[in-house]
Amino acid sequence: MPLWLFIFLAALAVLSALGVILQRNAVHCLMALVLTLLDIAVMFIGLGAVTVGFLQAIVYVGAIMVLFLFVIWLLNLQVEDRPPAHLALKLFGSIGAAALVAELCTFVVKAPSTAGLSRLPAGFGSIGSLAESLFTDYLIAFEMTSLLLLVAVIGAIALARRPAPARSESAAAMPEKQIGSL
Amino acid sequence: MIVPPSWFMALGAVLFAIGVAGVLLRRNVIVMLMSIELMLNAVNLTFVALSRALGSVDGQVIVLFVITVAAAEAATGLAIIIAAFRNRETLNADELNLMRW
Numbered sequence: 001m002p003l004w005l006f007i008f009l010a011a012l013a014v015l016s017a018l019g020v021i022l023q024r025n026a027v028h029c030l031m032a033l034v035l036t037l038l039d040i041a042v043m044f045i046g047l048g049a050v051t052v053g054f055l056q057a058i059v060y061v062g063a064i065m066v067l068f069l070f071v072i073w074l075l076n077l078q079v080e081d082r083p084p085a086h087l088a089l090k091l092f093g094s095i096g097a098a099a100l101v102a103e104l105c106t107f108v109v110k111a112p113s114t115a116g117l118s119r120l121p122a123g124f125g126s127i128g129s130l131a132e133s134l135f136t137d138y139l140i141a142f143e144m145t146s147l148l149l150l151v152a153v154i155g156a157i158a159l160a161r162r163p164a165p166a167r168s169e170s171a172a173a174m175p176e177k178q179i180g181s182l
Numbered sequence: 183m184i185v186p187p188s189w190f191m192a193l194g195a196v197l198f199a200i201g202v203a204g205v206l207l208r209r210n211v212i213v214m215l216m217s218i219e220l221m222l223n224a225v226n227l228t229f230v231a232l233s234r235a236l237g238s239v240d241g242q243v244i245v246l247f248v249i250t251v252a253a254a255e256a257a258t259g260l261a262i263i264i265a266a267f268r269n270r271e272t273l274n275a276d277e278l279n280l281m282r283w
Contacts, residue, residue: 001184001185002185003185006185006189006190010189010193013193013197014193014196014197014200017196017197017200017201017220018200020200020204020213020216020217020220021200021201021203021204021207021208021213021217026210026212026213029213029216030216033216033219033220036197036220036223037219037223040223040226040227043190043227043230044226044227044230044245047190047230047231047233047234048234049230049233049234049242049245051242052230052242052245052246055246055249056226056249059249059253060219060223060249060252063253064219064252064253064256067256067257067260068212068215068216068256068260071212071260071263071264072212074264075212075263075264075267075273077210077212077273089206089207090207092206093202093203093206093207094203094207096202096203096206097199097200097202097203097206098199100195100198100199100202101195101196101199104191104192104194104195104198104199105192105195107191108188108191108192108195109188120234120237121237124237124239125239125242129239130239130242130243130246132239133239133240133243134243134246137240137243138243138247141247145247145250145251148250148251148254149250149253149254151254152253152254152255152257152258153257155257155258155261156257156258156260156261157261158261159258159261159262159264159265160260160261160264160265162268
């Protein structure tokens with residue numbers, strides 16, 4: 001990846017990430033997040049991770065962000081009119097974030113150099129090389145993610161489902177209703 | 183000039199800190215979830231940069247897992263938000279304080 005492209009993408013990523021946390025309207029926050037994610041996807045492709053970059057664009061931007069958008073639309077969110085946070089919280093949050101950047105960057109200094117950057121195995125980042133690793137070394141983890149997705153889907157449906165209409169004939173449903181009304 | 187991987191990691195650190203600041207500063211739970219997604223992506227960027235630096239594809243496989251977990255987390259989190267909004271009619275994290283000690 002050429003230097004000018006990295007600087008452009010990095011500036012765009014930081015600006016749009018700031019847009020995510022600074023804008024009042026949730027839809028604008030989401031659009032800024034979409035821009036950040038697409039920006040990172042382009043960076044992935046520039047780093048040789050072509051498959052992961054496209055998956056990022058398709059799965060993240062295409063599916064997860066649309067899910068967020070549907071929820072915002074479903075809940076009919078309005079622009080927040082109250083101040084976003086208390087002043088002390090704002091102060092400590094900003095100081096904490098700045099300290100985190102400083103701390104992480106001290107580790108970055110010790111990162112590996114560019115020595116191995118020039119030589120890459122053929123087909124690096126292609127679907128084939130990913131699949132070879134995914135279905136041998138990470139097979140158990142891969143199967144676990146399918147279980148995780150299944151549980152997440154069932155959990156999401158169970159949580160978001162409108163509660164069943166009150167059954168008058170069963171007194172046993174009362175404790176359940178009380179919990180739900182809390 | 184080839185961009186050194188530490189620059190990508192520094193960018194990842196900045197994006198992660200912006201996500202942390204979003205979780206701390208914003209009171210809208212949906213925006214807090216978006217900030218969590220931002221943090222996950224900052225870590226993904228670090229993984230891919232190191233995968234490139236080390237010439238190993240393992241980092242990219244872990245990014246796939248992170249994307250999967252992020253999808254599960256977003257689905258469950260948004261379902262919880264819908265259920266909470268139905269009961270409390272608010273998305274302000276300060277008002278969703280039933281389980282606060």
